Amino acid sequence: MTATTILQPGQIEAGAPDIPELRLPPPDLFTTRARRLRQLSEGHALGDYLLFIASLIEAQQTALKGLPDLPAVDATLLARCYTHQMPPLAPAGWQRDPVWRRLARELAGALSPVANDTARKALARIMDASDAWLEAQADTILSGQREELDVACAPVIGAALQIYWTRVAASLAPGQVARPEHPNLCPVCGSHPVASVVRIGGSEGGLRYLQCTLCSSEWHVVRAKCSNCDNSKGIAYYTVEGDAGVVRAEACPQCESYLKVAYMDKDPHAEAMADDLASFALDVLMGEQGYSRSGINFFMVHGDAAGS
Ligand SMILES: [Zn+2]
Numbered sequence: 001m002t003a004t005t006i007l008q009p010g011q012i013e014a015g016a017p018d019i020p021e022l023r024l025p026p027p028d029l030f031t032t033r034a035r036r037l038r039q040l041s042e043g044h045a046l047g048d049y050l051l052f053i054a055s056l057i058e059a060q061q062t063a064l065k066g067l068p069d070l071p072a073v074d075a076t077l078l079a080r081c082y083t084h085q086m087p088p089l090a091p092a093g094w095q096r097d098p099v100w101r102r103l104a105r106e107l108a109g110a111l112s113p114v115a116n117d118t119a120r121k122a123l124a125r126i127m128d129a130s131d132a133w134l135e136a137q138a139d140t141i142l143s144g145q146r147e148e149l150d151v152a153c154a155p156v157i158g159a160a161l162q163i164y165w166t167r168v169a170a171s172l173a174p175g176q177v178a179r180p181e182h183p184n185l186c187p188v189c190g191s192h193p194v195a196s197v198v199r200i201g202g203s204e205g206g207l208r209y210l211q212c213t214l215c216s217s218e219w220h221v222v223r224a225k226c227s228n229c230d231n232s233k234g235i236a237y238y239t240v241e242g243d244a245g246v247v248r249a250e251a252c253p254q255c256e257s258y259l260k261v262a263y264m265d266k267d268p269h270a271e272a273m274a275d276d277l278a279s280f281a282l283d284v285l286m287g288e289q290g291y292s293r294s295g296i297n298f299f300m301v302h303g304d305a306a307g308s
């Protein structure tokens with residue numbers, strides 16, 4: 001299937017009844033993401049920061065591999081959520097395993113040798129923190145609040161939560177998760193997307209998937225339609241001038257928000273989280289145009305590349 005630039009919502013999907021609606025996170029997710037970020041860091045104005053985050057993501061993969069088996073998700077909870085089209089792993093209703101705190105301390109320890117002085121102080125705060133402080137920071141991040149947030153520690157604490165949620169999400173089967181009525185949030189955990197990817201190959205070719213910022217699941221949402229408010233009128237695409245066009249901002253005139261789309265037919269290695277972070281210049285441009293981000297990236301805090 002070839003990609004088309006101008007589409008009506010649902011146009012590609014018509015006549016393709018067997019679309020995989022949900023792609024649960026693959027076991028090598030963080031390896032692929034870190035590799036992409038290293039590639040994008042070459043010659044990049046924020047290259048040092050991208051390399052630091054690539055090291056953090058590599059530490060995520062190591063921690064994920066070392067994570068022991070977790071208890072299976074309760075079948076009654078899964079069935080109830082399915083019936084009501086609710087995300088079963090929503091942070092507000094899910095008792096997260098304290099093992100995530102060990103992951104946060106592990107990541108902080110792994111990053112210390114490659115961190116600058118400022119970052120090393122933040123990493124030391126995480127390693128020395130009480131369980132209660134870590135839990136409070138996690139609650140702040142997961143509820144999207146800014147008050148009480150330790151901005152310098154947030155990327156590492158967010159990264160630890162990602163490992164844990166990614167592991168639990170990967171233990172599910174797509175058929176256990178219901179398609180929500182309005183798919184603006186992750187069907188698995190109810191979190192915001194970080195960005196979206198138009199995929200290539202097989203039954204997914206030409207389809208747009210939103211990637212969850214927390215559990216890394218990807219869910220299908222038709223193209224040329226605002227994923228924030230469902231509007232499909234007047235959707236516009238922005239790129240930074242002179243850019244290769246791998247990443248574009250899909251902007252909605254109705255709710256004045258945008259979500260980035262990365263196109264695998266322009267670069268087969270495109271990855272939502274990595275390409276989002278490396279296209280920070282597009283966020284600056286969109287802010288100047290009066291649009292706000294609907295995607296959330298734990299490695300940027302409120303539009304600022306954290307720690308840079
Ligand atoms: Zn999710």
Ligand SMILES: [Zn+2]
Binds near residue numbers: 228230231
């Ligand atoms: Zn909208």
